[in-house]
Each structure stands twice: as C-alpha cells, then as structure tokens.
Amino acid sequence: MDNNQNQDQxxxxxxxxxxxxxxxxxxxxxxxxxxxxxxxFIQLMPGVQQAQVRSRVILAPLHAKRVLAALQQNIQNYEAQFGEIKEVEPFVVGAGNAQA
Structure with missing residues (x-):
C-alpha cells in the first residue's frame, strides 16, 4: 500500500x-x-431508586465485537501497568442483557 492510499484512510x-x-x-x-x-450507560446514585441513562450507544454487531476487542486490549494494557482490576461485585447476566 502506498502513501496515497494510507492518507485516504x-x-x-x-x-x-x-x-x-x-x-x-x-x-x-x-x-x-x-x-x-x-x-x-447509567449513573446510579446511592440511596436513589431511579437511575438516569446518561448516554445510549447503538452499534452494528461487527462494531460491537471491535469495541469488545479494544476494551480487552486496553484492560490488558492497564493491568500490565497498574495491576489487576479486582471485581467487588459479581458479574450479572440476565435474560438478554448484561450489566457491567
């Protein structure tokens, strides 16, 4: 690939x-x-029963998979630099949705 093709991308x-x-x-x-x-993406305040959606992102399946790969790579890089990220609550998977 030449420089002109790289610049076009x-x-x-x-x-x-x-x-x-x-x-x-x-x-x-x-x-x-x-x-x-x-x-x-939600902001949940302690002691408050109603949470507020702060942002909604809609992705095509291919882009969702690319986001997952990018997050996995960045978490590996973070943990290599700062140490393991410890989970304080169990990961919850519901019917058709997941919380993180």
Whole structure:
C-alpha cells in the first residue's frame, strides 16, 4: 500500500467541548437484536431508586465485537501497568442483557 492510499484512510475526528467533558457512569446495560447492540450507560446514585441513562450507544454487531476487542486490549494494557482490576461485585447476566 502506498502513501496515497494510507492518507485516504485517515479520518478527521472532531470532539466538541460538551462531548469531551464526558459523563460519569457506574452501570451499563447491554441488549441486542439480530441487527444491533444497544449500550445504555447509567449513573446510579446511592440511596436513589431511579437511575438516569446518561448516554445510549447503538452499534452494528461487527462494531460491537471491535469495541469488545479494544476494551480487552486496553484492560490488558492497564493491568500490565497498574495491576489487576479486582471485581467487588459479581458479574450479572440476565435474560438478554448484561450489566457491567
């Protein structure tokens, strides 16, 4: 592949201030259909019965698999640098959804 083809594959990614600020989430719900994965990122406050979805991301199955691979690689890198991430609560899998 020559340099011209490499340059054609570059993507200019823009990040506005509101998105760059991010949203704190301490719960994620994952659901899927045959055509998509839906990730709801939720902020759950202690002692409050109602949680708020802070962001919803809808992915095609291929992109969901790529996100999983990227997370696995980044967790391996993190643990190599900072030590094992210890789970304090059991991982819960429900009917058709998973919490993280």
């Amino acid at each position: 570059n993507i200019n990614i823009q990040l506005n201030e509101m998105v760059a600020a991010g949203a704190y989430c301490n719960l994620a719900l994952v659901n899927h259909s045959p055509s998509e994965f839906v990730l709801d």
